[in-house]
Amino acid sequence: MQKILKNRIITSVCALFMLICCAVLFAACGGPTTIYQADFSKADNNDFNAFDGSAVTVDTTNKTATITASAKDRGANTYFGNAETKNTEVDFSKAVVSVKVNIDSKTMTEGQGFIWSVATNQKLAEGADEYAQANETMIYFLNTADGIKVAHSDLGSNAETIFAATSQSEAKVIEDGWYEIKYTYRVAEDDVVKVDISVVNEDGEAVYEKKDAAAVKPNQISDSFTVDELAGLRYGWFCYMSVDTLEVSSLSVVQ
Numbered sequence: 001m002q003k004i005l006k007n008r009i010i011t012s013v014c015a016l017f018m019l020i021c022c023a024v025l026f027a028a029c030g031g032p033t034t035i036y037q038a039d040f041s042k043a044d045n046n047d048f049n050a051f052d053g054s055a056v057t058v059d060t061t062n063k064t065a066t067i068t069a070s071a072k073d074r075g076a077n078t079y080f081g082n083a084e085t086k087n088t089e090v091d092f093s094k095a096v097v098s099v100k101v102n103i104d105s106k107t108m109t110e111g112q113g114f115i116w117s118v119a120t121n122q123k124l125a126e127g128a129d130e131y132a133q134a135n136e137t138m139i140y141f142l143n144t145a146d147g148i149k150v151a152h153s154d155l156g157s158n159a160e161t162i163f164a165a166t167s168q169s170e171a172k173v174i175e176d177g178w179y180e181i182k183y184t185y186r187v188a189e190d191d192v193v194k195v196d197i198s199v200v201n202e203d204g205e206a207v208y209e210k211k212d213a214a215a216v217k218p219n220q221i222s223d224s225f226t227v228d229e230l231a232g233l234r235y236g237w238f239c240y241m242s243v244d245t246l247e248v249s250s251l252s253v254v255q
Contacts, residue, residue, distance in 0.1 A: 035090060036080040038251035040065050047083065048076040054241070064102075064249040067238055073159070075114065075238030075246065080253055087121045087131045088253060089232040090185070092193045092216075095255045097183040097236060102247035103141065103148055105176050112243040113142030113166070115157050118183050119234040120193075120216055131231050137195050137214045138239070139181060140165040147173040152197050152210040157240040172208045177201060180250070183213075191226040192216065 039045050040063040048056045053070035067076045080088040097118050108114075117138045121131040139152050140162050150172055153165035165171070180200040188194045193216040199208040216230060233253065238246060 032254050034252060034254050035095075036088060036251075036253040038065075038078065040249065047081055048078050049083070050076055051237075062249070064247050067241065067246045067248065069241035069244060069246075073240055073242050075241040077235050077237035077239070078251065079235050080233055085129060085131065086234055087232045088234075090253060091255045092185045092227055092230060093187045095185040095233070095253065097185075097233065097253050098180055099236060099251040100178055100180050100249045101141075102178050102249075103174060103176055104247070105143060105148060107245055108141075108143045108148065108243040110143050110145060113140065113148075113162050114238055114243050114246055115140050115162060115240040116181055117157065117235075117237045117239045118195075119237070121231040121234045122229060123231040131234070133234055134230060135214065135216050137183065137197070138165075139197055139199070139210075139213075142166040148176075149173055150199055150208045152213045154214060159240075159242065162240060162242070170210075172199075174199070174201075174207050178249075179207070185216075187227055188215070191228070193227060193230060 040058050043058045046058055052072045052074040054074055054076050055068040056076050057066045079086045082088050115138050117136050119136040120134040122134040124130040124132055141150050142162050149166040151165045151168050155161035155164055182198045184196045194212050195214050197210045197213040198206045200206050
């Protein structure tokens, strides 16, 4: 009996050792690194910024945040934990920005919706810690007569653009439930940074995908930015919300 128990202990220790070795090896070989993770475990420990009178309520049990829209139809934003510099450095060849949203037709009635946007930064001067917005990539959700639709566009962030974006033929109808919105950045030809968008349901299925949703471009300077000229991520923002409230969770930046 003692011999059997001893063998079981040895087996368990060996298994644990192998698990630790695999984890270390995976990290050493360039496994994913979490650059930022929103913390909704404490009511006063999240960095969503209430914008134009919007509000953020944290459910510490479920680790979710409920955003209440402002009178100007603006939601909350985050600088990914860097509100002072407003810049989060990432490797654009493998960066992924992800947030989960709860699509609920009971709280998002017909004609209501929201826009999620992620912006990048350019550096104003070589070596200076000053940044300006380089570009903004948006995805639109709207409850329509045909159901709740999702689509990408670069039309802007207001009532007219959300209707125009979800009227496109490529817009997809989705059911109620939790969805992960993923922005996957990559480096294309000539070092131009591009972003692919996917919306993934709770079963891990992509219900909407848009490859080359945007090439990372400046607002005024030239046609495109190269990797070296981009400073990093600026913000994630629910920049338009005609829906009264929106429940979110698991906001992260991984590379």
